[in-house]
Amino acid sequence: MKKFLCGVDLGGTKISTGIVDENGNIIKSIKIPTMAEKGPDVVIERIEESIYQVLKDTGLEMSNLKGIGIGSPGPLNAKKGIVISPPNLPHWSNVPIVEILSKRLGIEVRLENDANAAAIGEHLFGSGRGVDNFVYITVSTGIGGGVIIEGKLYSGENSNAAEIGHHTINFDGPRCNCGNYGCFEAYASGTAIARFAREGIEKGIKTKIKELAGEGEVKAEHVFEAAKLGDEFAKELVEKEAFYLGVGIANIMAFYNPRKIAIGGGVSAQWDMLYEKMMETVRKKALKPNAEVCEVVKAQLGENIGVLGAAALLL
Amino acid sequence: MKKFLCGVDLGGTKISTGIVDENGNIIKSIKIPTMAEKGPDVVIERIEESIYQVLKDTGLEMSNLKGIGIGSPGPLNAKKGIVISPPNLPHWSNVPIVEILSKRLGIEVRLENDANAAAIGEHLFGSGRGVDNFVYITVSTGIGGGVIIEGKLYSGENSNAAEIGHHTINFDGPRCNCGNYGCFEAYASGTAIARFAREGIEKGIKTKIKELAGEGEVKAEHVFEAAKLGDEFAKELVEKEAFYLGVGIANIMAFYNPRKIAIGGGVSAQWDMLYEKMMETVRKKALKPNAEVCEVVKAQLGENIGVLGAAALLL
Structure with missing residues (x-):
């Protein structure tokens, strides 16, 4: 069965979540408010909801996904999967987002700062091919x-x-x-x-x-x-x-x-x-x-x- | 038999050539004038002479060497082994120094610009270990x-x-x-x-x-x-x-x-x-x-x- 990718762009004001095929075509994407002021627990729940939403919208299941990638504002530690303390994500302090989400969703989760993720995206799917x-x-x-x-x-x-x-x-x-x-x-x-x-x-x-x-x-x-x-x-x-x-x-x-x-x-x-x-x-x-x-x-x-x-x- | 390294630092005014062991100890090194004004043929001959000189001084033979490394002013093409046209090496124009020296000396020759070579040296043997x-x-x-x-x-x-x-x-x-x-x-x-x-x-x-x-x-x-x-x-x-x-x-x-x-x-x-x-x-x-x-x-x-x-x- 073909594996799809799920990309989550975590921003200070909105979360954009999409299902993408391996050639970089967006099957479906949605945007929801981050509600950053409510702190990391709520924001992480909203990320989960957004993932279930795009799965529902596309008729896919978690098992159809190769994994979930998260682009987040820095500072963060990509290798450890920890978001440190981004200025526009108040109340975040060393949040192990990769561990939390991969346990809850039972799937591989990767983290990178948003500019690095964008560079990888543009490299694989855009002008940097x-x-x-x-x-x-x-x-x-x-x-x-x-x-x-x-x-x-x-x-x-x-x-x-x-x-x-x-x-x-x-x-x-x-x-x-x-x-x-x-x-x-x-x-x-x-x-x-x-x-x-x-x-x-x-x-x-x-x-x-x-x-x-x-x-x-x-x-x-x-x-x-x-x-x-x-x-x-x-x-x-x-x-x-x-x-x-x-x-x-x-x-x-x-x-x-x-x-x-x-x-x-x-x-x-x-x-x-x-x-x-x-x-x-x-x-x-x-x-x-x-x-x-x-x-x-x-x-x-x-x-x-x-x-x-x-x-x-x-x- | 232990293999030694030969390093040649090609400069606009002098050529420094030395025999080095694999731990970065200089066994012997010499300096001779480059005579850059005489053009690439003479300079390459002088490089050869300097190599034979340090071999003689140390009692080693070409077969004791792992190879010869050359650090040269740029611009150059390291992969192709060509020195393009350094401002302080007059009359040099796309000189395939690696090919020339490896043929004449029957040994592996590598080329890199002097600053990059220095970085590698300091990385392997100095503060960058x-x-x-x-x-x-x-x-x-x-x-x-x-x-x-x-x-x-x-x-x-x-x-x-x-x-x-x-x-x-x-x-x-x-x-x-x-x-x-x-x-x-x-x-x-x-x-x-x-x-x-x-x-x-x-x-x-x-x-x-x-x-x-x-x-x-x-x-x-x-x-x-x-x-x-x-x-x-x-x-x-x-x-x-x-x-x-x-x-x-x-x-x-x-x-x-x-x-x-x-x-x-x-x-x-x-x-x-x-x-x-x-x-x-x-x-x-x-x-x-x-x-x-x-x-x-x-x-x-x-x-x-x-x-x-x-x-x-x-x-």
């Missing part, structure tokens, strides 16, 4: 990444390799959430774009960004929208964003010398506005042999990457 | 590095992984030899220290550095010497050097999450003057889980690292 040296980065509210070295996830000494968002690209730069100054994330994340926009508005720069945000908070999406409408300040911010991405990508090339870098996450949705200036920066900043051998592409799996990445942990 | 995730960096006129991932050299898609010297730590920084701005090497190499000193002197800063250099060019060693004599400007430069090293090391931790980072090269000779401020910077800038798991040490192999690293290529 057949690419031995591959880096995936996600650029959204933060910047995370995962790196495939000679066909295998490289997770480092304690699962914290490829913390690409928290490497310094300007030691004189703005403070990052992590406490450091001038991190890649502090310049190139969606949060950073919005912050630069707000700083401009506070200085009195005339821009459509403010109108587009209305009463609400200024977000990165307003910046891209205003740039499309021809707003000069927004266009400048988008150009800067592309430059910062280029700096980070050139650094990734220097460290890992990969054959392909795939960019996912919310900001990558603006690919056409960013690509040219980003690659111009990469060409200027990267070592030639490293740049020549490396393709930079938009990640293919889009919003399904969470579920697909988690499912791919079983392969 | 038994450390699966290990990074070696050399800080001298330039900055190079090699990375051992799960016990194996990671060389990347085309042997250019761990080009640590050429990652940007400040995109607004000074121009680097590679053409980029604000590279780690442009801030923290010996050449950079000397450049910062000269810039200060040109601005009219009073400093002992100038006296120490005398009629000659200001070098990094004069800066460290002046700092030891209490010179304020020199002390400031040494403090900055330690800070820049700390920035680069924190970035290495973010990318590779190693268990140990060893620093070699000329600048590391000033370990005691640099260590405290360097580690203070690392603690401020690195992600905590990455910093906690990683030790930063002075490389153990010292000036023998070239020969030992080349010899280690056979293991």
Whole structure:
């Protein structure tokens, strides 16, 4: 009997759970609120419920599954199957989620941090197929990444390799959430774009960004929208964003010398506005042999990457 | 019969060749001028001569050797055994040095770029013994590095992984030899220290550095010497050097999450003057889980690292 995979993308606000076949086709997926504020016991019950729900929806049984993969925010210990204490999963403290779920469900369960799971998913099912040296980065509210070295996830000494968002690209730069100054994330994340926009508005720069945000908070999406409408300040911010991405990508090339870098996450949705200036920066900043051998592409799996990445942990 | 290793450290100015046992003890080593200006044919002959010389000096024969390892400046293609076109080996263009030497000498020959060879040497014989995730960096006129991932050299898609010297730590920084701005090497190499000193002197800063250099060019060693004599400007430069090293090391931790980072090269000779401020910077800038798991040490192999690293290529 054909074995299916079950992927669980555990996030601070929602749990996405899906049944996936071994070629990376999603048979069915659902999203439910995490209810993170209720703590780990409730969240783990909700994960179980979501798994039984997708099994019911697809007419499958637990015995049709090869196993369950879970992509979770870090910090975590993937080998031991323990979620340590993610900032957006309050009350979690060294929760042995793999042991709990595998006992209750009677099936193999694997755990990986969400960015690493996404890298594995994109490697097996997306733009990284057949690419031995591959880096995936996600650029959204933060910047995370995962790196495939000679066909295998490289997770480092304690699962914290490829913390690409928290490497310094300007030691004189703005403070990052992590406490450091001038991190890649502090310049190139969606949060950073919005912050630069707000700083401009506070200085009195005339821009459509403010109108587009209305009463609400200024977000990165307003910046891209205003740039499309021809707003000069927004266009400048988008150009800067592309430059910062280029700096980070050139650094990734220097460290890992990969054959392909795939960019996912919310900001990558603006690919056409960013690509040219980003690659111009990469060409200027990267070592030639490293740049020549490396393709930079938009990640293919889009919003399904969470579920697909988690499912791919079983392969 | 016990097999010995022969390591050849091919440099722009000298060739160092040594016989090494399998525990990393140098039985005998010699240095001869490279005569790089005479081109590859002469240099390869000189390598051969140096090998015959150390064999004679030790009373060994070619058949006592397991093979010959060569550490060469890059760019090169290690797998194909070809030296491409190193800036300090003029007239070299895709020289198949492994094929040439293995045919002439009738023995296995291996090639690796010098920084990678040094990383392997330090991993097998020095501070990296038994450390699966290990990074070696050399800080001298330039900055190079090699990375051992799960016990194996990671060389990347085309042997250019761990080009640590050429990652940007400040995109607004000074121009680097590679053409980029604000590279780690442009801030923290010996050449950079000397450049910062000269810039200060040109601005009219009073400093002992100038006296120490005398009629000659200001070098990094004069800066460290002046700092030891209490010179304020020199002390400031040494403090900055330690800070820049700390920035680069924190970035290495973010990318590779190693268990140990060893620093070699000329600048590391000033370990005691640099260590405290360097580690203070690392603690401020690195992600905590990455910093906690990683030790930063002075490389153990010292000036023998070239020969030992080349010899280690056979293991």
